Amino acid sequence: MATERQRTAPGLLAALHQARLRWGNPLEEPALAELSAAFALPPGEIAATASFYHFFQTPPARYQIHFIDHVVDHHAGIEALCNRLCAAFAIQPGERTADAHLFVGWTACAGLSDQAPAAIVNGRPLPALTPERIDAIIDAIRAQIPVAEWPAEWFAVANPVYRRGPLLTWLHATPAAAVLEQLSAREPEAILQAVADAGLRGRGGAGFPTATKWRFCRETADPTRYLICNADEGEPGTFKDRLLLTHYPDHLFAGMTLAARAIGAQTAMLYLRYEYQYLLPKLEAARERILAAQSQLPPSERITLEIALGAGAYVCGEESALIESLEGKPGRPRVRPPFPVTSGYLGQPTVVNNVETLVAVAAIVGNGPQWWRSMGTPDSSGPKLFCVSGDVARPGLYEFPYGVALGDLITAARPLGTPYAIQVSGPSGTLLPATPEQLARPLAFEALPCNGTVMVFDERRDPVAIVRHFARFFAHESCGFCTPCRVGTQLIAKTFAKIAAGYATRFDLERLAPALEAMRLASNCGFGLSAGNPVRDLIAYFRPRLDAHLQPHDFLPAFSLDAELAATRRLTGRDDTHAHLAQFEQPEAAR
Ligand SMILES: Cc1cc2nc3c(=O)[nH]c(=O)nc-3n(C[C@H](O)[C@H](O)[C@H](O)COP(=O)(O)O)c2cc1C
Numbered sequence: 001m002a003t004e005r006q007r008t009a010p011g012l013l014a015a016l017h018q019a020r021l022r023w024g025n026p027l028e029e030p031a032l033a034e035l036s037a038a039f040a041l042p043p044g045e046i047a048a049t050a051s052f053y054h055f056f057q058t059p060p061a062r063y064q065i066h067f068i069d070h071v072v073d074h075h076a077g078i079e080a081l082c083n084r085l086c087a088a089f090a091i092q093p094g095e096r097t098a099d100a101h102l103f104v105g106w107t108a109c110a111g112l113s114d115q116a117p118a119a120i121v122n123g124r125p126l127p128a129l130t131p132e133r134i135d136a137i138i139d140a141i142r143a144q145i146p147v148a149e150w151p152a153e154w155f156a157v158a159n160p161v162y163r164r165g166p167l168l169t170w171l172h173a174t175p176a177a178a179v180l181e182q183l184s185a186r187e188p189e190a191i192l193q194a195v196a197d198a199g200l201r202g203r204g205g206a207g208f209p210t211a212t213k214w215r216f217c218r219e220t221a222d223p224t225r226y227l228i229c230n231a232d233e234g235e236p237g238t239f240k241d242r243l244l245l246t247h248y249p250d251h252l253f254a255g256m257t258l259a260a261r262a263i264g265a266q267t268a269m270l271y272l273r274y275e276y277q278y279l280l281p282k283l284e285a286a287r288e289r290i291l292a293a294q295s296q297l298p299p300s301e302r303i304t305l306e307i308a309l310g311a312g313a314y315v316c317g318e319e320s321a322l323i324e325s326l327e328g329k330p331g332r333p334r335v336r337p338p339f340p341v342t343s344g345y346l347g348q349p350t351v352v353n354n355v356e357t358l359v360a361v362a363a364i365v366g367n368g369p370q371w372w373r374s375m376g377t378p379d380s381s382g383p384k385l386f387c388v389s390g391d392v393a394r395p396g397l398y399e400f401p402y403g404v405a406l407g408d409l410i411t412a413a414r415p416l417g418t419p420y421a422i423q424v425s426g427p428s429g430t431l432l433p434a435t436p437e438q439l440a441r442p443l444a445f446e447a448l449p450c451n452g453t454v455m456v457f458d459e460r461r462d463p464v465a466i467v468r469h470f471a472r473f474f475a476h477e478s479c480g481f482c483t484p485c486r487v488g489t490q491l492i493a494k495t496f497a498k499i500a501a502g503y504a505t506r507f508d509l510e511r512l513a514p515a516l517e518a519m520r521l522a523s524n525c526g527f528g529l530s531a532g533n534p535v536r537d538l539i540a541y542f543r544p545r546l547d548a549h550l551q552p553h554d555f556l557p558a559f560s561l562d563a564e565l566a567a568t569r570r571l572t573g574r575d576d577t578h579a580h581l582a583q584f585e586q587p588e589a590a591r
């Protein structure tokens, strides 16, 4: 009988990317037959894996444009820009032109929150869109100019840094060569001890002590181990890793090599989100440099470095889903235990660390643990990269020590109006009102946990609409493996669609409560645990704003009753009052 372990197909994702370029989406015979032979998997299983990933669904077209469906982009007018492009070619979002030249669709936040509104064309970023830029794009498509020949400035992703601290200063000042020298100097135990003494905690969100995770892995009996760098950066509003991948890839690969050494891994892999594929040439060059720098080491101490590209699935940022994806499977989080540190990639002990964590490792080895500990709080040591976006004059990157007050970070980004609501740590985190007491809270694992992401919304924004965006995001991205999350995320999204349609009542919120509870208690991974957070916070902090959207009735249907009769009205030619239905019954008291 085939076990899970035998069904792995490392490299399948890369092969699917190749096949997509050659045969188009969705994959059919003979592409499936070819992959089936190469990976010894039934064609149906390959098709099922491909169908899990968003960017393997896009129909083939010379120009595939995905507009960013993210709350910050919506506030910056993305919908009008999308409609402008679609109207020029007489299509709707999600459609392809009759000549199959152009496809226009939507996609989740692509790590460009500081440069909203944005889109992606054939996998390349189109930041800071304007109506004029859209018109120029329309002209380029009409003139059939290949995307490779579009002006380079259309694709230029800036990485504005508004506050540099000791970490960015060190990265900026330290040539890669100096980092590489550390590679030959360090014994595994010394690297591990430095990271332990620094008190480094994971920068991917959960804040697990890095050295503890490493030690669990290192102490396993199995000598074949893996180190994986998580560059999926899928949490909406997050773009801090983008800066590190763009400007400091050598430091990252050096950090990966040091970490691999510390845990006794022979291979270190970088899992890069699809939307960052434009960085591949830079990353490949850095990988080559670090590999070359290792040539001075005895072969047994050299670390193999690999890069894998994702294909559009937020849940693949969850470490066990990421491992499944690397194994050529749908990115569904595993049932744990066993945890990756004991049974991860190909069933071997595996450590997954975030990009910023691994860059921190290089900095700690370079500067010593005391340097790191001298910053931050006792429980959350070191500097932290924060990415601020939304209604601020200076959306971009800020380095502060952990423990900085939320309000100080926001002030540094120069709010455009009076901040009203703040989303801390992305939609999985916390939606807070911008009250003095909330703004005074320190960003730290022991106080207000934050993966670095802060989105600022001023009084022009409706928190209910913000939560509706997040609800749609979670409903779209749930992997569907466990019932509370698969169903619960849909229930939340439907409830918010009903609220937006003006048909929701208090009853709809009450009905949601058990689903939220089930998601929180019975989900298989962190996704389901946190997908209810936006609603929870809306109810806790913005109740009057939510209530203002609710109808005073006991219950209302979620759809328009009158619209349901439209087809019959057309068929019968009737339009009398009996051929119509009222949506609202007068409440008892008002009769
Ligand atoms: C739904 C979900 C999405 C996640 N996305 C990311 C991500 O994009 N990047 C990341 O580093 N960690 C992400 N994580 C956390 C990872 O599972 C893991 O904890 C992290 O990569 C560990 O690295 P660290 O200890 O260095 O933080 C996500 C977790 C969940 C539950």
Ligand code: SF4
Residues within 6 Å of the ligand: 315, 332, 333, 477, 478, 479, 480, 481, 482, 483, 485, 486, 523, 524, 525, 526, 527, 528, 529
């Ligand atoms: S909680 Fe959601 S994302 Fe996580 S395994 Fe269950 S269905 Fe998948």
